[in-house]
Amino acid sequence: MSFLSGFIAIIGPPNVGKSTLLNNILGTKLAIVSPKPQTTRNRIIGIYHGDGYQMVFMDTPGIHKTKTALHKSMVESALSAFHEVDILLLMMEMDSPDDPEILSFIGNLKGVKKPCILVINKIDKGPKEQLLPIIDRYRKIYPFDESLAISALKGDGLERLLYVLKCRLRPGPQFFPLNMATDQSELFLASEIIREKIYHLTRKELPYSSAVTVDTIKEEPGKNLLFISARIHLETDSQKGILIGHGGRMIKAIGRLARLELEKIFGVRVYLDLFVRVEKNWTKDTRALRRLGY
Ligand code: GDP
Ligand code: MG
Numbered sequence: 001m002s003f004l005s006g007f008i009a010i011i012g013p014p015n016v017g018k019s020t021l022l023n024n025i026l027g028t029k030l031a032i033v034s035p036k037p038q039t040t041r042n043r044i045i046g047i048y049h050g051d052g053y054q055m056v057f058m059d060t061p062g063i064h065k066t067k068t069a070l071h072k073s074m075v076e077s078a079l080s081a082f083h084e085v086d087i088l089l090l091m092m093e094m095d096s097p098d099d100p101e102i103l104s105f106i107g108n109l110k111g112v113k114k115p116c117i118l119v120i121n122k123i124d125k126g127p128k129e130q131l132l133p134i135i136d137r138y139r140k141i142y143p144f145d146e147s148l149a150i151s152a153l154k155g156d157g158l159e160r161l162l163y164v165l166k167c168r169l170r171p172g173p174q175f176f177p178l179n180m181a182t183d184q185s186e187l188f189l190a191s192e193i194i195r196e197k198i199y200h201l202t203r204k205e206l207p208y209s210s211a212v213t214v215d216t217i218k219e220e221p222g223k224n225l226l227f228i229s230a231r232i233h234l235e236t237d238s239q240k241g242i243l244i245g246h247g248g249r250m251i252k253a254i255g256r257l258a259r260l261e262l263e264k265i266f267g268v269r270v271y272l273d274l275f276v277r278v279e280k281n282w283t284k285d286t287r288a289l290r291r292l293g294y
């Protein structure tokens with residue numbers, strides 16, 4: 001028997017639970033999960049190692065019709081995922097089956113001749129009777145190879161989903177070594193964690209105009225300590241005011257939560273240094289975006 005492998009893109013509107021699914025499948029926190037939409041900007045690759053097979057997952061940002069360069073680069077990265085992968089997993093939530101964005105995803109599926117699986121998430125949130133009509137309706141719009149109902153949060157239906165995916169893998173190489181769960185560097189993970197804490201704590205104007213870059217990660221020899229220095233990029237002084245907070249309380253809280261989580265992930269004590277930098281109009285300027293790695 002030959003080794004089986006495949007690349008799988010998890011696509012769908014923001015907030016349907018794509019990152020939650022990926023994290024649950026992989027059992028670690030890779031993609032950031034936020035109660036606010038649109039927080040996954042970069043594609044995250046997670047690798048699931050099975051016995052004789054390997055699945056490489058990509059979590060994509062939603063496809064949006066927006067004008068800024070930041071959103072444009074998000075859309076492009078989501079669309080390019082369609083062509084780079086072997087299997088597409090289109091995700092929606094049971095609660096909002098009428099989201100017009102789902103139709104625009106399906107529009108993009110046409111012409112991409114790849115197995116496509118419809119996944120209806122968050123079935124823990126409502127009565128199961130809602131499910132059949134939704135599945136029926138979408139199967140009439142597009143010939144999905146399979147349709148499944150899951151709760152990414154609770155784990156319901158994930159075994160079946162993995163089985164369905166495994167059946168569609170084809171003979172192929174083992175792309176990544178067994179001990180690898182993601183291709184994202186520690187730098188990237190660290191910046192994602194810090195960004196997540198900003199989102200959760202500020203709840204204001206910051207989300208779409210903030211970015212985090214990590215300048216240094218280095219181990220202090222003999223001290224079992226990881227030194228991380230990161231910069232938070234903002235657009236305006238007023239955003240900076242929100243981020244710093246009264247007497248520096250907000251930035252301290254962000255730093256503390258991020259540090260605790262980083263310590264869990266890296267398994268060592270962390271010393272976290274945060275700097276704030278104001279750069280006007282960075283979400284609108286493609287050059288600035290590139291410098292920040294988008
Ligand atoms: P993404 O934007 O598609 O990546 O969505 P996220 O994974 O970030 O999830 C968005 C929100 O939905 C978070 O608050 C999750 O906890 C929540 N969520 C995800 N899956 C489920 C689920 O199966 N059930 C419920 N009740 N909530 C979920
Ligand atoms: Mg996400």
